[in-house]
Amino acid sequence: MNATDYCSFAEAWEERATIRTRPRRRVEDDQRLIYPLSRQPLVLSATFQRECPHQRDFALVQSLYKFIHDVVIFETEIVNHTASAIARGRFAPPYPFACRYDAMTVVVDEDYHALVAMDFMQQTIELTGIEPVALPSEIELSRAIPAALALLPEALHQAGELICVAIAENTLTNDVAAFARDESVKDSIKGLMADHLLDEGRHSTFWTRLVRIYWQSAPDPDKRLLAQMLPTFIERYLTNDIQKAFDLALIEHLHPAPSVRQALREEAQGLAFPINRQHPLLANILRFFQGSSILDSPCARDALAAYLP
């Protein structure tokens, strides 16, 4: 695909974008969970179940707050930094109008997702009376993108950022899907996730196409430099350092006894996925590399050899 073949999804956006079609959701006061147990495995650990099962809802509410806070950072600071530059024609080489218009729908969607997330945060605080205890000021991407860009000459920073954001917009999707299917979770929370997922389906295609257009006209030396930053980006992106730090901070609020807190910290240590070709998000990342045509380049296949089947 080159830039002139680009087909806008503006019609689909008018008909299906959640900001155009969804009423406000209310968090319901029922017995269901506010956050899936599978996404806060500390709660399922033997020590937690034995020593502080009464803290389950507290831990899940805090985990929801972190998730919401992460969404706000991701949408406003990461995705929209790039989407808004493209929409305003500040990306070089500039994309045609149809791409820029679609980029603006992404900006609107993402700001709306951040707004809905903030609404849910407020509603949950009102419903539960629980205030957030430990909200990190960064997400993994806040560190992974600068680390990757540091390997590139200034002239390739925008392109590097575009590829990193496109990768992230192609992985989040599965993450949210698991959430939307969980029967033990409140309908409003599942609805929030399903709404978000609907918009993100459009976004993942958008970013893949934009990278494809960029990649197909990029000079080979640029491609080589961009390919070389990918392993650093993937490694930093898929770490769970921030989640771990959050879990440790949360543990301080779960139990008064230092020995129990120590046992919980040990449980939390074992919860990370190793970063290798079995990592659950890696299949999505590789699918993006294929769809965007990055993997057609030998330099990218070399750089990513450790992750390829």
Ligand SMILES: [Fe+2]
């Ligand atoms: Fe979003």
Ligand SMILES: [Fe+2]
């Ligand atoms: Fe998105």
